[in-house]
Amino acid sequence: MKNLMKLAGAGLVATALALPSLAIAQDAEKVTIGVSIPAATHGWTGGVNFHAQQAIDSLTETYPQLEFVLATAGDPGKQVSDVEDMMATRDIDALVILPFESDPLTGPVKRVADAGKWVTVVDRGLAQEGIEDLYVAGDNTAFGRVAGEYFKEKLPDGGKIVALRGIPTTIDNERVEAFEAALEGSNIEIVGMEHGNWNRDKAFEVMQDFLSRFPEIDAVWASDDDMALGVIEAVKQAGREGDMWVLGGAGMKQMIERVKAGDAMVPADVTYPPAMIATAIRLTADRFVSQAPMEGRFIIGSVLVTPENADQYLYPDSPF
Numbered sequence: 001m002k003n004l005m006k007l008a009g010a011g012l013v014a015t016a017l018a019l020p021s022l023a024i025a026q027d028a029e030k031v032t033i034g035v036s037i038p039a040a041t042h043g044w045t046g047g048v049n050f051h052a053q054q055a056i057d058s059l060t061e062t063y064p065q066l067e068f069v070l071a072t073a074g075d076p077g078k079q080v081s082d083v084e085d086m087m088a089t090r091d092i093d094a095l096v097i098l099p100f101e102s103d104p105l106t107g108p109v110k111r112v113a114d115a116g117k118w119v120t121v122v123d124r125g126l127a128q129e130g131i132e133d134l135y136v137a138g139d140n141t142a143f144g145r146v147a148g149e150y151f152k153e154k155l156p157d158g159g160k161i162v163a164l165r166g167i168p169t170t171i172d173n174e175r176v177e178a179f180e181a182a183l184e185g186s187n188i189e190i191v192g193m194e195h196g197n198w199n200r201d202k203a204f205e206v207m208q209d210f211l212s213r214f215p216e217i218d219a220v221w222a223s224d225d226d227m228a229l230g231v232i233e234a235v236k237q238a239g240r241e242g243d244m245w246v247l248g249g250a251g252m253k254q255m256i257e258r259v260k261a262g263d264a265m266v267p268a269d270v271t272y273p274p275a276m277i278a279t280a281i282r283l284t285a286d287r288f289v290s291q292a293p294m295e296g297r298f299i300i301g302s303v304l305v306t307p308e309n310a311d312q313y314l315y316p317d318s319p320f
Helices: 010-017 043-062 076-090 102-114 140-154 170-183 200-213 225-237 253-260 276-289
Strands: 004-007 031-038 066-073 094-097 118-122 134-138 159-165 188-195 219-221 245-247 296-300
Touching: 031 043, 031 076, 031 276, 043 066, 043 225, 043 276, 066 076, 066 276, 076 094, 076 102, 094 102, 094 276, 102 118, 118 276, 134 140, 134 276, 140 170, 140 219, 140 245, 159 170, 159 200, 170 188, 188 200, 200 225, 219 225, 225 245, 225 253, 276 296
Parallel strands: 004 296, 031 066, 031 094, 094 118, 118 134, 134 296, 159 188, 159 219, 219 245
Antiparallel strands: none
C-alpha cells in the first residue's frame, strides 16, 4: 500500500470523490465491476445494501461503459460462490467486496487478484495483507479507542462492565484491542466479553447470560447499534434499566435520536457509516474512468456523538 488517505470529515470525502468524468468518451471500452456484500442481516448491512444500490444506479447513469454485478450473501459460503461465479461467468474487471468473514474469503479474493483483476476490499479486511489494491473502511482503531476513552470519562472511579464483540474479523480484533488499550490505567474491569455477531437477537441472548451471571454491571460496550438494541431489551426485561448505560456504535438513526433526546441509557454513540460501500464503489469506478491514482487506503474517521452534536449525524431519511 503506497498511499494513505485518512479522512474524518464528510466534506473531505466529498472532495476526494469529485474526480474528472466529463472527458470520458461515450464509446469507451466496457468495464464490468462485481460488488459482493453481505445480505441485510442487520441494520448496518441494510444500510450497506441501500448505499451500494444507490451508488450503482448513479454510476450506471453517468458512465454507460460501466456494468455492475451486485450479489448479496447471507453466509461466507454463499459469498465465496458469488465471487467465483462473477469470475467464471461474468469475467469481471474489478471486484468490490465487503467480506462476510475474513478467513473464508481470503483465498477466493486472492485468486481474483492473482488473475490480474482490480480488488477493493471494504470494512472487514482479509486475513492476509497486501491482496487488495484499495482498502476502504472506517477507522476501527479509532472506533474502539473513542469508545474506551468515553468509558474512562463516564466512569472516572472505575466500575464493572461487559462487552459484546462482533463477527470474528480483523476489524473486530482492531476495535477490541483499541478499546482495551484505552481502558489501561483505569479501574474499569471487563467482567465479561462475548461475540454478539453484530446481531440484535444474538446480543439479546448474550446480555441475558451476562445479567444472570453478574449482579453488578455499571455499563455495556455493545460496539454496534443493532447489538445495543438487543442489549437494551434484555436489560429492560430483567428490570435493571437504572443499573447501567449502553454505548453502541455505527450511527443508527434510532440511536442518534435517543442520544439527542438525552436518554440516560444511551448517552452517546460512535460513528461508522455504512455509506462507505458507496465510497468504495465510486473510487473503484474512478480507477477505470479517470486518470486519478486509486491504490492505497481510504480511512473514514470515527466520531463520538453526544447530545451537543447529534444533529450533525442524524439522517432521518436513511434506512439505518
